[in-house]
Amino acid sequence: MNYDLIVIGSGPGGYVAAIRASQLGMKVGIVEKAEIGGVCLNWGCIPTKSLLKSAQVFEYLNHAQDYGISIDGKATADFSAMIKRSRDVAAGMSKGVQFLFKKNKIEVIEGTGKLTKDKKVEVTKSGGKKETVEAKNVILATGARSRQLPNLPQDGKKIIGYRKALSLDKQPETMVVVGSGAIGSEFAYFYNSIGTKVTLVEYLDNVVPLEDEEVSKQLGRSFKKSGIKVMTGSEVTSVDTTGDKVKVVVKTKKGEETIEADIVLSAVGIAPNIEDIGLEEAGVEVEKGRVKVDEYYQTTAKNVYAIGDIVPGQALAHVASAEGILCVEKIAGMEVEPLNYSNIPACTYTTPEVASVGMSEKAAKEAGYELKVGKFPFSASGKASAAGQKEGFVKLIFDDKYGEVLGAHMIGANVTEIIAEIVAARKLETTGHEIIKTVHPHPTMSEAVMEAAAAAYDEVIHI
Structure with a gap:
């Protein structure tokens, strides 16, 4: 053939x-x-x-x-x-x-x-x-x-990857999720929301560690508020599957802690x-x-x-x-x-959602840019208030010299749908002033993009 x-x-x-x-x-x-x-x-x-x-x-x-x-x-x-x-x-x-x-x-x-x-x-x-x-x-x-770690071997029963997490026979009462990237965070949110007691372990200092630090910290707060035990700056050093439950030894900055769980989900990449x-x-x-x-x-x-x-x-x-x-x-x-x-959007579908494109504020500073940064909280959004989803914000980062959109970082309801506006704006080399002058429909969550741009240039109306 x-x-x-x-x-x-x-x-x-x-x-x-x-x-x-x-x-x-x-x-x-x-x-x-x-x-x-x-x-x-x-x-x-x-x-x-x-x-x-x-x-x-x-x-x-x-x-x-x-x-x-x-x-x-x-x-x-x-x-x-x-x-x-x-x-x-x-x-x-x-x-x-x-x-x-x-x-x-x-x-x-x-x-x-x-x-x-x-x-x-x-x-x-x-x-x-x-x-x-x-x-x-x-x-x-x-x-x-699913990537396997030597100290966290997946057996498909007590230590599982994302595939098995989608097809478990019964809901576990307790679960340890190792890794807080998109996969780990999404499963942590899902299982916690339906009643599983979830512990989320992240080696780095913040959850969703590739995101802008302010977004990461906000999601961490949201997770803790929802009942997830969040352990950042922590590492799983060993697991024991010989008993009815898995014993997970977690090394933290304060020492070692042993957690018992029905299931360990390894979400440490691919x-x-x-x-x-x-x-x-x-x-x-x-x-x-x-x-x-x-x-x-x-x-x-x-x-x-x-x-x-x-x-x-x-x-x-x-x-x-x-x-x-x-x-x-x-x-x-x-x-x-x-x-x-550099213009690829990243999305995490937790509640609240996370979406971003371009440089974080830290990366932009390290690259030598002089910045204009604007943030608009959804607590000031009429649509967010009406929807009962006031958590989160939109953060935009501009090059002070040319007005180029260097990065956008969002956390809140439906932000994975909103981020495409900034991807298109960056593709078209749109400036901050052009975003401010782009009339956004009211009331919508997307207005926060215009307002964040306006905040960067001290023109914001609603905060």
């Missing part, structure tokens, strides 16, 4: 690349060993958002009286039903991608793909049978898996899937644990490309999709510009 393009992996990088290639007239085959849509769609982004929505609805019901609504009886969280709903949502999305494959005449080749010496793709079927397919070009989009895909055989070089590529995702092997979590750059679904489209358009001979990795 001969193709113009073979894509190995059908995640948000692979399936988007395949569809764009088909739109550009290529004959495309996609190799997938598991569910269509990859980890993000089946075991990551989509099902977690389903669980988080269930948690949010549960919290609304528990605070219905705050909105003038009386409910007879007590709302209860049906954990199994929440899990089932999230699985159904993921399954529906996977079928949607399968439909798109049929619509775009993309052939799905089931099995595990591996490059050969002559840059063909050997596919091993579930029964062990092998077949070889050929293509003018190959894109590697094999994604990543490891790229670069093993056993034929990199060495095909002459594809690896650097610092990632596949080495140029700015258009060409590897060191001719006509072999790589995108997504296996290459340098942020390991995010929307990054993989953007890389896939750019890569395919370059293969097709279109004029494209390299992706600007």
Whole structure:
């Protein structure tokens, strides 16, 4: 079987690349060993958002009286039903991608793909049978898996990764979450909100440590207020799974503390899937644990490309999709510009949500910029007050000399929807004054962007 393009992996990088290639007239085959849509769609982004929505609805019901609504009886969280709903949502999305494959005449080749010496793709079927397919070009989009630490080995029962956290048979009474990045924080919020006693352990000094420090501290306060035990500047040194519960030894600045829990969730990052895909055989070089590529995702092997979590750059679904489209358009001979990795939005879907793009205030200062910084609290927002969601703020950072938007940092309700405004503004090289003069609808949460810009230039009205 001969193709113009073979894509190995059908995640948000692979399936988007395949569809764009088909739109550009290529004959495309996609190799997938598991569910269509990859980890993000089946075991990551989509099902977690389903669980988080269930948690949010549960919290609304528990605070219905705050909105003038009386409910007879007590709302209860049906954990199994929440899990089932999230699985159904993921399954529906996977079928949607399968439909798109049929619509775009993309052939799905089931099995595990591996490059050969002559840059063909050997596919091993579930029964062990092998077949070889050929293509003018190959894109590697094999994604990543949960990273394992030597002192925190996952057994899938008492010490689990994100995948198992999406499909537990029953709700644990107690849980220790190790790592407070997006994955760890989202699961900590979900399980805590439905009644699990959660301890969140973070090695660095703040939760969501890659975010601006003010945002990190605000989320830490929100977590503590909601009942999560937050242990920052702390490290899990050992775990004992021999008893009914897991004994977790946590080293803190004050000494060691032992915590007992039903489940330990390891959320300490991801490891790229670069093993056993034929990199060495095909002459594809690896650097610092990632596949080495140029700015258009060409590897060191001719006509072999790589995108997504296996290459340098942020390991995010929307990054993989953007890389896939750019890569395919370059293969097709279109004029494209390299992706600007400094203008990639990051989102954490806790309550309150966290969203950011560009430099933190600390990074901007260290880079030598003279800054104008504006903050607008949602406590001063009419829409936030009406919605009962006054927690958080929008913080904008501008270069004092030219008015360039250096960074945006948000924490609050729906900020993951608002951040795209700043991504577009940075792409268009918009200035602070232009944001101030952009009329925002009232009342909306998005007004806080205009107000934060105005605050930076001492023109703010509502604080």
